[in-house]
Amino acid sequence: MGQDADLSGSDRDPVVCRCEAVRVGDLLGARDAWAIDSLRQLKLLTRAGMGICQGRVCGPLLEALARGWGWDPTGALASRPPARPWPMQLARGTDEGGRADER
Protein backbone atom coordinates (compact mmCIF):
# COMPACT_ATOMS: atom_id res chain seq x y z
CA MET A 1 0.00 0.00 0.00
CA GLY A 2 1.25 3.48 -0.82
CA GLN A 3 1.22 6.47 1.45
CA ASP A 4 -2.24 7.55 0.27
CA ALA A 5 -3.81 4.20 0.97
CA ASP A 6 -2.63 4.20 4.57
CA LEU A 7 -5.84 3.83 6.58
CA SER A 8 -4.12 3.99 9.92
CA GLY A 9 -4.81 6.50 12.58
CA SER A 10 -2.32 7.59 15.16
CA ASP A 11 -1.73 3.96 16.09
CA ARG A 12 -0.47 3.15 12.58
CA ASP A 13 -2.50 -0.06 12.49
CA PRO A 14 -4.66 -0.01 9.36
CA VAL A 15 -8.15 -1.48 9.32
CA VAL A 16 -8.43 -4.35 6.84
CA CYS A 17 -12.02 -5.52 7.39
CA ARG A 18 -14.35 -2.66 8.22
CA CYS A 19 -17.47 -4.81 8.75
CA GLU A 20 -15.85 -6.79 11.57
CA ALA A 21 -13.35 -4.06 12.60
CA VAL A 22 -10.26 -6.20 12.03
CA ARG A 23 -6.89 -4.45 11.80
CA VAL A 24 -3.58 -5.63 10.39
CA GLY A 25 -2.36 -6.00 13.96
CA ASP A 26 -5.26 -8.33 14.76
CA LEU A 27 -4.38 -10.50 11.77
CA LEU A 28 -0.69 -10.63 12.68
CA GLY A 29 -1.52 -11.36 16.31
CA ALA A 30 -3.85 -14.23 15.43
CA ARG A 31 -1.48 -15.58 12.79
CA ASP A 32 1.37 -15.78 15.27
CA ALA A 33 -0.62 -16.82 18.34
CA TRP A 34 -2.24 -19.78 16.58
CA ALA A 35 0.62 -20.43 14.11
CA ILE A 36 -1.90 -20.11 11.30
CA ASP A 37 -0.71 -20.88 7.80
CA SER A 38 -3.78 -20.43 5.61
CA LEU A 39 -6.03 -17.49 4.75
CA ARG A 40 -9.17 -19.55 5.32
CA GLN A 41 -8.20 -20.38 8.90
CA LEU A 42 -7.15 -16.76 9.55
CA LYS A 43 -10.50 -15.59 8.20
CA LEU A 44 -12.47 -18.00 10.37
CA LEU A 45 -10.55 -17.10 13.52
CA THR A 46 -10.47 -13.31 13.12
CA ARG A 47 -13.79 -12.94 11.21
CA ALA A 48 -12.00 -10.77 8.63
CA GLY A 49 -14.08 -11.03 5.46
CA MET A 50 -17.05 -12.57 7.29
CA GLY A 51 -19.07 -9.39 7.86
CA ILE A 52 -21.98 -7.96 6.03
CA CYS A 53 -20.02 -7.25 2.81
CA GLN A 54 -18.82 -10.90 2.82
CA GLY A 55 -15.31 -9.87 1.82
CA ARG A 56 -16.26 -7.82 -1.21
CA VAL A 57 -14.42 -4.79 0.17
CA CYS A 58 -11.54 -6.34 2.10
CA GLY A 59 -11.07 -9.49 -0.02
CA PRO A 60 -8.33 -8.16 -2.33
CA LEU A 61 -6.46 -6.71 0.66
CA LEU A 62 -6.66 -10.00 2.59
CA GLU A 63 -5.46 -11.93 -0.46
CA ALA A 64 -2.56 -9.51 -0.95
CA LEU A 65 -1.52 -9.90 2.69
CA ALA A 66 -1.76 -13.69 2.38
CA ARG A 67 0.44 -13.73 -0.71
CA GLY A 68 2.92 -11.53 1.12
CA TRP A 69 3.14 -14.18 3.82
CA GLY A 70 3.73 -16.88 1.22
CA TRP A 71 0.22 -18.36 1.36
CA ASP A 72 -1.91 -19.37 -1.60
CA PRO A 73 -5.24 -17.58 -1.00
CA THR A 74 -7.13 -19.51 -3.69
CA GLY A 75 -10.63 -20.41 -2.53
CA ALA A 76 -10.20 -19.00 0.97
CA LEU A 77 -12.74 -16.25 0.40
CA ALA A 78 -15.11 -18.23 -1.84
CA SER A 79 -18.52 -16.59 -1.89
CA ARG A 80 -21.44 -18.19 -0.07
CA PRO A 81 -25.09 -17.82 -0.92
CA PRO A 82 -27.11 -15.65 -0.77
CA ALA A 83 -25.33 -12.97 -2.79
CA ARG A 84 -26.59 -10.26 -0.47
CA PRO A 85 -28.33 -10.31 2.92
CA TRP A 86 -31.69 -12.00 2.44
CA PRO A 87 -34.62 -11.08 4.70
CA MET A 88 -35.90 -14.21 6.41
CA GLN A 89 -39.49 -13.19 5.82
CA LEU A 90 -38.97 -14.08 2.14
CA ALA A 91 -38.83 -17.73 3.16
CA ARG A 92 -42.35 -17.63 4.53
CA GLY A 93 -44.65 -20.26 3.12
CA THR A 94 -48.16 -21.29 3.93
CA ASP A 95 -47.17 -24.13 6.16
CA GLU A 96 -44.65 -23.00 8.77
CA GLY A 97 -46.99 -20.90 10.82
CA GLY A 98 -48.42 -23.47 13.17
CA ARG A 99 -49.10 -27.04 13.89
CA ALA A 100 -52.55 -26.99 12.27
CA ASP A 101 -51.03 -26.42 8.85
CA GLU A 102 -48.46 -29.15 9.09
CA ARG A 103 -48.84 -32.28 7.11
Added chain:
Amino acid sequence: MTGQSPRVVVVGAGVIGAAITFVLSRAGVPVTLVDRGPLGGGTSSRCDGNVLVIDKDPGYQGALAHLSQELLHAWAGELGEIEYRRPGSYLALAGDDEVEPARTWVADQRRGGLDFQYLEAAATHRAMPDLAADVPGSVYSPTDSTLNPLAYVAALVAKSRQRGAATRPHSPVAAIATSGGRAAGVQLEDGSTLAADVVVVAAGVWTPDLLEPLGVTVPIVPRRGHLVVTTKGPRFGDVKVMEFGYLMAKFGRERTVPADVDRYGVALVYEPTRAGNFILGSSREFAGFDTTPNPDVLRAIVRRALRFYPAMAEASVLRGFAGLRPWTPDHLPVVGWVPAVPGLLVAAGHEGDGIGLAAVTGQLVGDLIRQERPPLPMEPLAVDRFGPDVLQEAGVWDKTRI
Protein backbone atom coordinates in the same frame (compact mmCIF):
# COMPACT_ATOMS: atom_id res chain seq x y z
CA MET B 1 7.28 -50.04 22.58
CA THR B 2 7.59 -51.49 26.07
CA GLY B 3 9.05 -49.19 28.67
CA GLN B 4 9.29 -46.34 26.23
CA SER B 5 6.66 -44.02 24.89
CA PRO B 6 5.51 -45.03 21.42
CA ARG B 7 5.83 -42.53 18.59
CA VAL B 8 2.37 -41.62 17.33
CA VAL B 9 1.14 -40.17 14.05
CA VAL B 10 -2.41 -38.79 14.03
CA VAL B 11 -3.99 -38.49 10.58
CA GLY B 12 -6.62 -35.77 10.41
CA ALA B 13 -6.34 -32.37 12.08
CA GLY B 14 -10.01 -31.80 12.74
CA VAL B 15 -11.26 -31.45 16.27
CA ILE B 16 -10.90 -35.19 16.97
CA GLY B 17 -7.27 -35.40 15.83
CA ALA B 18 -6.47 -32.13 17.59
CA ALA B 19 -7.95 -33.36 20.90
CA ILE B 20 -6.03 -36.66 20.65
CA THR B 21 -2.82 -34.75 19.96
CA PHE B 22 -3.53 -32.46 22.92
CA VAL B 23 -4.00 -35.39 25.31
CA LEU B 24 -0.94 -37.28 24.03
CA SER B 25 1.37 -34.25 24.09
CA ARG B 26 0.24 -33.45 27.63
CA ALA B 27 1.22 -37.00 28.62
CA GLY B 28 4.65 -36.56 27.04
CA VAL B 29 3.99 -38.89 24.13
CA PRO B 30 5.85 -37.86 20.94
CA VAL B 31 3.12 -37.12 18.41
CA THR B 32 2.83 -35.71 14.89
CA LEU B 33 -0.48 -34.36 13.58
CA VAL B 34 -0.90 -34.63 9.81
CA ASP B 35 -3.56 -33.21 7.51
CA ARG B 36 -3.96 -32.96 3.77
CA GLY B 37 -5.20 -29.38 4.11
CA PRO B 38 -4.98 -26.61 6.68
CA LEU B 39 -5.46 -27.54 10.33
CA GLY B 40 -9.16 -27.70 11.22
CA GLY B 41 -10.27 -27.04 7.65
CA GLY B 42 -12.77 -29.84 7.07
CA THR B 43 -15.95 -30.74 8.91
CA SER B 44 -14.71 -28.93 12.05
CA SER B 45 -14.88 -25.62 10.17
CA ARG B 46 -18.44 -26.20 8.93
CA CYS B 47 -20.31 -26.82 12.13
CA ASP B 48 -21.87 -25.26 15.19
CA GLY B 49 -20.24 -25.18 18.62
CA ASN B 50 -22.64 -27.41 20.52
CA VAL B 51 -21.39 -29.58 23.38
CA LEU B 52 -24.62 -31.34 24.27
CA VAL B 53 -26.12 -34.21 26.15
CA ILE B 54 -29.68 -33.09 25.46
CA ASP B 55 -29.77 -34.83 22.08
CA LYS B 56 -28.07 -38.08 23.10
CA ASP B 57 -29.82 -41.38 23.60
CA PRO B 58 -30.20 -42.12 27.32
CA GLY B 59 -27.59 -44.58 28.56
CA TYR B 60 -24.14 -45.09 27.07
CA GLN B 61 -24.35 -42.26 24.53
CA GLY B 62 -25.50 -39.82 27.20
CA ALA B 63 -22.77 -40.93 29.61
CA LEU B 64 -20.12 -40.54 26.91
CA ALA B 65 -21.32 -37.02 26.09
CA HIS B 66 -21.57 -36.01 29.74
CA LEU B 67 -18.03 -37.21 30.46
CA SER B 68 -16.84 -35.17 27.48
CA GLN B 69 -18.57 -32.08 28.87
CA GLU B 70 -16.81 -32.51 32.21
CA LEU B 71 -13.41 -32.99 30.54
CA LEU B 72 -13.93 -29.92 28.38
CA HIS B 73 -15.00 -27.92 31.43
CA ALA B 74 -11.69 -28.87 33.06
CA TRP B 75 -9.68 -28.03 29.92
CA ALA B 76 -11.39 -24.75 29.15
CA GLY B 77 -9.28 -22.56 31.42
CA GLU B 78 -6.08 -23.90 29.93
CA LEU B 79 -7.25 -23.45 26.34
CA GLY B 80 -7.77 -19.71 26.62
CA GLU B 81 -10.27 -17.71 24.60
CA ILE B 82 -12.41 -20.33 22.87
CA GLU B 83 -15.71 -18.60 23.72
CA TYR B 84 -16.58 -21.45 26.07
CA ARG B 85 -19.70 -20.97 28.15
CA ARG B 86 -22.31 -23.19 29.75
CA PRO B 87 -25.77 -21.70 29.22
CA GLY B 88 -27.69 -24.97 29.11
CA SER B 89 -29.89 -25.94 26.19
CA TYR B 90 -33.56 -26.45 25.44
CA LEU B 91 -35.63 -28.65 23.16
CA ALA B 92 -38.81 -26.79 22.17
CA LEU B 93 -41.90 -28.85 21.38
CA ALA B 94 -43.77 -28.28 18.10
CA GLY B 95 -47.12 -29.62 19.27
CA ASP B 96 -49.11 -31.42 21.95
CA ASP B 97 -48.30 -34.80 20.43
CA GLU B 98 -44.67 -34.30 21.47
CA VAL B 99 -45.48 -33.71 25.16
CA GLU B 100 -45.61 -37.36 26.20
CA PRO B 101 -42.49 -38.42 24.25
CA ALA B 102 -40.66 -35.43 25.76
CA ARG B 103 -41.71 -36.36 29.31
CA THR B 104 -40.55 -39.92 28.68
CA TRP B 105 -37.23 -38.60 27.32
CA VAL B 106 -36.69 -36.56 30.48
CA ALA B 107 -37.57 -39.50 32.73
CA ASP B 108 -35.17 -41.81 30.85
CA GLN B 109 -32.34 -39.27 31.04
CA ARG B 110 -32.92 -38.68 34.76
CA ARG B 111 -32.76 -42.43 35.34
CA GLY B 112 -29.41 -42.30 33.52
CA GLY B 113 -28.19 -39.77 36.10
CA LEU B 114 -28.54 -36.60 34.02
CA ASP B 115 -30.29 -33.53 35.43
CA PHE B 116 -32.92 -33.04 32.69
CA GLN B 117 -36.10 -31.10 33.39
CA TYR B 118 -39.47 -30.88 31.64
CA LEU B 119 -40.77 -27.31 31.48
CA GLU B 120 -44.48 -26.56 31.17
CA ALA B 121 -45.65 -23.83 28.82
CA ALA B 122 -45.34 -20.96 31.32
CA ALA B 123 -41.77 -21.84 32.34
CA THR B 124 -40.87 -22.44 28.71
CA HIS B 125 -41.97 -18.99 27.60
CA ARG B 126 -40.31 -17.35 30.61
CA ALA B 127 -37.00 -18.94 29.57
CA MET B 128 -37.50 -18.23 25.85
CA PRO B 129 -39.78 -15.17 25.48
CA ASP B 130 -39.36 -15.05 21.69
CA LEU B 131 -40.77 -18.53 21.08
CA ALA B 132 -44.06 -18.85 19.20
CA ALA B 133 -47.00 -18.70 21.63
CA ASP B 134 -48.27 -22.17 20.68
CA VAL B 135 -45.14 -24.02 21.82
CA PRO B 136 -46.58 -26.25 24.56
CA GLY B 137 -43.45 -27.03 26.54
CA SER B 138 -39.74 -27.78 26.42
CA VAL B 139 -36.95 -29.97 27.73
CA TYR B 140 -34.03 -28.35 29.59
CA SER B 141 -30.51 -29.69 30.07
CA PRO B 142 -28.45 -27.48 32.41
CA THR B 143 -24.95 -28.83 31.70
CA ASP B 144 -24.99 -28.19 27.95
CA SER B 145 -22.24 -25.89 26.82
CA THR B 146 -20.99 -24.18 23.71
CA LEU B 147 -17.78 -22.81 22.24
CA ASN B 148 -16.27 -21.46 19.04
CA PRO B 149 -15.27 -24.67 17.23
CA LEU B 150 -12.64 -22.94 15.08
CA ALA B 151 -10.93 -21.43 18.11
CA TYR B 152 -11.21 -24.78 19.95
CA VAL B 153 -9.28 -26.64 17.26
CA ALA B 154 -6.71 -23.86 16.97
CA ALA B 155 -6.20 -23.77 20.75
CA LEU B 156 -5.83 -27.57 21.03
CA VAL B 157 -3.20 -27.46 18.28
CA ALA B 158 -1.38 -24.44 19.74
CA LYS B 159 -1.17 -26.04 23.21
CA SER B 160 0.03 -29.30 21.68
CA ARG B 161 2.77 -27.48 19.80
CA GLN B 162 3.90 -25.78 23.00
CA ARG B 163 4.38 -29.24 24.48
CA GLY B 164 6.43 -30.43 21.56
CA ALA B 165 3.87 -31.95 19.19
CA ALA B 166 4.75 -31.63 15.50
CA THR B 167 2.17 -30.53 12.95
CA ARG B 168 2.20 -31.24 9.23
CA PRO B 169 -0.64 -29.39 7.49
CA HIS B 170 -0.95 -29.50 3.67
CA SER B 171 0.62 -33.00 3.71
CA PRO B 172 -1.77 -35.51 2.15
CA VAL B 173 -1.32 -39.10 3.33
CA ALA B 174 -1.00 -41.51 0.39
CA ALA B 175 -1.10 -44.67 2.49
CA ILE B 176 -0.74 -46.11 5.94
CA ALA B 177 2.61 -47.88 6.01
CA THR B 178 2.84 -51.38 7.47
CA SER B 179 5.74 -53.61 8.38
CA GLY B 180 5.28 -57.27 9.17
CA GLY B 181 1.53 -56.74 9.33
CA ARG B 182 1.59 -53.91 11.85
CA ALA B 183 1.29 -50.16 11.38
CA ALA B 184 4.65 -48.52 10.83
CA GLY B 185 3.76 -44.93 9.97
CA VAL B 186 2.31 -43.06 7.01
CA GLN B 187 3.53 -42.43 3.49
CA LEU B 188 2.92 -38.89 2.34
CA GLU B 189 2.04 -37.98 -1.22
CA ASP B 190 5.38 -36.16 -1.57
CA GLY B 191 7.09 -39.55 -1.25
CA SER B 192 8.38 -39.12 2.29
CA THR B 193 7.48 -41.40 5.20
CA LEU B 194 6.66 -40.54 8.80
CA ALA B 195 7.65 -43.53 10.90
CA ALA B 196 5.55 -44.34 13.96
CA ASP B 197 4.71 -47.13 16.39
CA VAL B 198 1.05 -46.14 16.45
CA VAL B 199 -1.05 -44.59 13.68
CA VAL B 200 -4.38 -43.00 14.63
CA VAL B 201 -6.81 -42.41 11.79
CA ALA B 202 -9.04 -39.49 12.78
CA ALA B 203 -10.05 -38.46 9.29
CA GLY B 204 -13.81 -38.18 9.72
CA VAL B 205 -15.73 -38.88 6.52
CA TRP B 206 -12.45 -39.57 4.71
CA THR B 207 -11.47 -42.39 7.12
CA PRO B 208 -12.76 -45.32 4.99
CA ASP B 209 -10.51 -44.28 2.08
CA LEU B 210 -7.42 -44.64 4.28
CA LEU B 211 -8.49 -47.99 5.77
CA GLU B 212 -9.83 -49.76 2.66
CA PRO B 213 -6.34 -50.52 1.20
CA LEU B 214 -5.62 -52.48 4.40
CA GLY B 215 -8.82 -54.48 3.98
CA VAL B 216 -10.47 -52.70 6.92
CA THR B 217 -14.05 -51.55 6.40
CA VAL B 218 -15.77 -49.06 8.69
CA PRO B 219 -19.30 -47.93 7.80
CA ILE B 220 -18.71 -44.16 7.99
CA VAL B 221 -20.80 -42.27 5.44
CA PRO B 222 -21.00 -38.48 4.84
CA ARG B 223 -24.30 -37.05 6.04
CA ARG B 224 -24.49 -33.50 4.75
CA GLY B 225 -25.73 -30.68 6.93
CA HIS B 226 -26.45 -27.04 6.07
CA LEU B 227 -26.10 -24.07 8.39
CA VAL B 228 -27.38 -20.53 8.04
CA VAL B 229 -25.63 -17.49 9.55
CA THR B 230 -27.57 -14.26 10.02
CA THR B 231 -26.40 -10.69 9.89
CA LYS B 232 -25.74 -8.96 13.19
CA GLY B 233 -28.97 -7.53 14.46
CA PRO B 234 -31.84 -8.62 16.61
CA ARG B 235 -31.24 -11.71 18.72
CA PHE B 236 -33.73 -14.12 20.12
CA GLY B 237 -32.26 -15.05 23.47
CA ASP B 238 -28.85 -16.13 24.73
CA VAL B 239 -29.63 -19.82 25.21
CA LYS B 240 -29.27 -22.62 22.71
CA VAL B 241 -32.58 -23.93 21.45
CA MET B 242 -33.40 -26.90 19.30
CA GLU B 243 -36.73 -28.52 18.55
CA PHE B 244 -37.68 -31.86 20.04
CA GLY B 245 -38.15 -33.16 16.49
CA TYR B 246 -34.38 -32.82 16.04
CA LEU B 247 -34.07 -36.11 17.87
CA MET B 248 -36.47 -37.71 15.43
CA ALA B 249 -34.51 -36.35 12.46
CA LYS B 250 -31.18 -37.40 13.95
CA PHE B 251 -32.24 -40.94 14.73
CA GLY B 252 -34.26 -41.29 11.52
CA ARG B 253 -37.66 -41.60 13.20
CA GLU B 254 -40.99 -40.55 11.73
CA ARG B 255 -42.15 -36.92 12.03
CA THR B 256 -45.25 -34.94 11.09
CA VAL B 257 -43.81 -31.92 9.31
CA PRO B 258 -44.00 -30.02 5.97
CA ALA B 259 -42.67 -31.90 2.95
CA ASP B 260 -39.38 -30.01 2.47
CA VAL B 261 -38.65 -30.15 6.20
CA ASP B 262 -39.04 -33.92 6.06
CA ARG B 263 -37.17 -34.35 2.77
CA TYR B 264 -34.02 -32.54 3.94
CA GLY B 265 -34.19 -33.74 7.55
CA VAL B 266 -34.65 -30.16 8.73
CA ALA B 267 -34.98 -29.42 12.44
CA LEU B 268 -34.57 -26.15 14.30
CA VAL B 269 -31.22 -25.36 15.86
CA TYR B 270 -30.73 -21.82 17.21
CA GLU B 271 -27.29 -20.83 18.44
CA PRO B 272 -26.42 -17.23 19.34
CA THR B 273 -22.72 -16.47 18.81
CA ARG B 274 -20.36 -14.19 20.67
CA ALA B 275 -19.82 -12.17 17.48
CA GLY B 276 -23.44 -10.99 17.54
CA ASN B 277 -24.82 -13.12 14.72
CA PHE B 278 -26.81 -16.25 15.23
CA ILE B 279 -26.58 -19.64 13.58
CA LEU B 280 -29.58 -21.61 12.36
CA GLY B 281 -29.66 -25.30 11.52
CA SER B 282 -30.13 -28.01 10.68
CA SER B 283 -30.47 -30.50 7.84
CA ARG B 284 -29.47 -34.12 7.25
CA GLU B 285 -29.01 -35.72 3.83
CA PHE B 286 -26.98 -38.49 2.28
CA ALA B 287 -25.61 -36.66 -0.76
CA GLY B 288 -22.09 -37.95 -1.21
CA PHE B 289 -19.18 -35.57 -0.72
CA ASP B 290 -20.80 -32.54 -2.37
CA THR B 291 -20.77 -29.49 -0.08
CA THR B 292 -22.32 -27.05 -2.56
CA PRO B 293 -25.03 -25.21 -0.60
CA ASN B 294 -28.56 -26.00 -1.80
CA PRO B 295 -30.81 -22.90 -1.66
CA ASP B 296 -33.91 -25.09 -1.15
CA VAL B 297 -32.39 -26.54 2.01
CA LEU B 298 -31.38 -23.11 3.31
CA ARG B 299 -34.92 -21.90 2.71
CA ALA B 300 -36.39 -24.90 4.52
CA ILE B 301 -34.14 -24.21 7.53
CA VAL B 302 -35.27 -20.59 7.64
CA ARG B 303 -38.93 -21.62 7.30
CA ARG B 304 -38.54 -24.03 10.18
CA ALA B 305 -36.96 -21.29 12.33
CA LEU B 306 -39.91 -19.01 11.59
CA ARG B 307 -42.31 -21.68 12.86
CA PHE B 308 -40.65 -21.43 16.30
CA TYR B 309 -39.55 -17.77 16.17
CA PRO B 310 -42.06 -15.73 14.13
CA ALA B 311 -40.22 -12.49 14.95
CA MET B 312 -37.16 -13.78 13.09
CA ALA B 313 -38.90 -12.57 9.95
CA GLU B 314 -37.13 -9.27 10.77
CA ALA B 315 -33.69 -10.90 10.61
CA SER B 316 -31.59 -11.45 7.48
CA VAL B 317 -29.53 -14.37 6.22
CA LEU B 318 -25.89 -13.45 5.67
CA ARG B 319 -24.60 -16.78 4.34
CA GLY B 320 -25.29 -20.46 4.18
CA PHE B 321 -22.91 -23.38 3.82
CA ALA B 322 -22.75 -27.15 4.11
CA GLY B 323 -20.47 -29.66 5.80
CA LEU B 324 -20.20 -33.44 5.98
CA ARG B 325 -21.00 -35.27 9.20
CA PRO B 326 -19.27 -38.65 9.53
CA TRP B 327 -22.36 -40.82 10.11
CA THR B 328 -22.36 -44.37 11.48
CA PRO B 329 -25.32 -46.78 11.47
CA ASP B 330 -25.67 -46.84 15.28
CA HIS B 331 -24.89 -43.13 15.86
CA LEU B 332 -21.82 -43.94 17.95
CA PRO B 333 -18.27 -43.12 16.87
CA VAL B 334 -15.67 -45.73 16.01
CA VAL B 335 -12.89 -45.52 18.60
CA GLY B 336 -10.47 -48.38 19.14
CA TRP B 337 -7.67 -50.58 17.88
CA VAL B 338 -8.05 -52.28 14.50
CA PRO B 339 -7.83 -55.96 15.46
CA ALA B 340 -6.34 -57.03 12.12
CA VAL B 341 -3.55 -54.41 12.09
CA PRO B 342 -1.62 -54.01 15.36
CA GLY B 343 -0.59 -50.44 16.03
CA LEU B 344 -3.51 -48.98 14.05
CA LEU B 345 -6.21 -47.02 15.86
CA VAL B 346 -9.40 -45.45 14.51
CA ALA B 347 -11.15 -42.43 16.05
CA ALA B 348 -13.83 -41.25 13.65
CA GLY B 349 -17.53 -41.38 12.83
CA HIS B 350 -18.83 -38.83 15.35
CA GLU B 351 -21.66 -37.68 13.06
CA GLY B 352 -22.70 -34.21 14.30
CA ASP B 353 -21.11 -34.64 17.72
CA GLY B 354 -17.41 -34.25 16.94
CA ILE B 355 -17.05 -30.94 18.75
CA GLY B 356 -18.89 -32.28 21.78
CA LEU B 357 -17.21 -35.70 21.90
CA ALA B 358 -13.67 -34.58 21.03
CA ALA B 359 -12.55 -34.32 24.66
CA VAL B 360 -13.70 -37.80 25.67
CA THR B 361 -12.36 -39.24 22.42
CA GLY B 362 -8.96 -37.72 23.12
CA GLN B 363 -9.04 -39.16 26.62
CA LEU B 364 -10.04 -42.67 25.43
CA VAL B 365 -7.42 -42.80 22.68
CA GLY B 366 -4.79 -41.53 25.07
CA ASP B 367 -5.72 -44.27 27.54
CA LEU B 368 -5.55 -46.96 24.86
CA ILE B 369 -2.11 -45.85 23.67
CA ARG B 370 -0.75 -45.49 27.20
CA GLN B 371 -2.35 -48.81 28.18
CA GLU B 372 -4.37 -47.26 30.95
CA ARG B 373 -7.88 -48.16 31.95
CA PRO B 374 -10.41 -46.01 30.09
CA PRO B 375 -13.19 -44.38 32.17
CA LEU B 376 -15.91 -46.10 30.12
CA PRO B 377 -16.25 -49.53 28.52
CA MET B 378 -15.15 -49.27 24.90
CA GLU B 379 -16.92 -52.28 23.38
CA PRO B 380 -19.82 -50.10 22.10
CA LEU B 381 -17.26 -48.12 20.06
CA ALA B 382 -15.29 -51.08 18.71
CA VAL B 383 -14.03 -51.02 15.12
CA ASP B 384 -15.36 -54.53 14.41
CA ARG B 385 -18.80 -54.18 16.01
CA PHE B 386 -20.71 -53.97 12.72
CA GLY B 387 -22.12 -57.10 11.14
CA PRO B 388 -21.80 -57.93 7.43
CA ASP B 389 -25.36 -56.76 6.70
CA VAL B 390 -24.65 -53.32 8.16
CA LEU B 391 -21.40 -53.00 6.23
CA GLN B 392 -23.16 -53.94 3.02
CA GLU B 393 -25.93 -51.40 3.53
CA ALA B 394 -23.47 -48.62 4.37
CA GLY B 395 -21.51 -49.56 1.26
CA VAL B 396 -24.59 -49.05 -0.88
CA TRP B 397 -25.23 -45.63 0.64
CA ASP B 398 -21.61 -44.74 0.13
CA LYS B 399 -22.09 -45.22 -3.62
CA THR B 400 -24.05 -41.96 -3.63
CA ARG B 401 -20.75 -40.12 -3.27
CA ILE B 402 -20.10 -37.63 -6.05
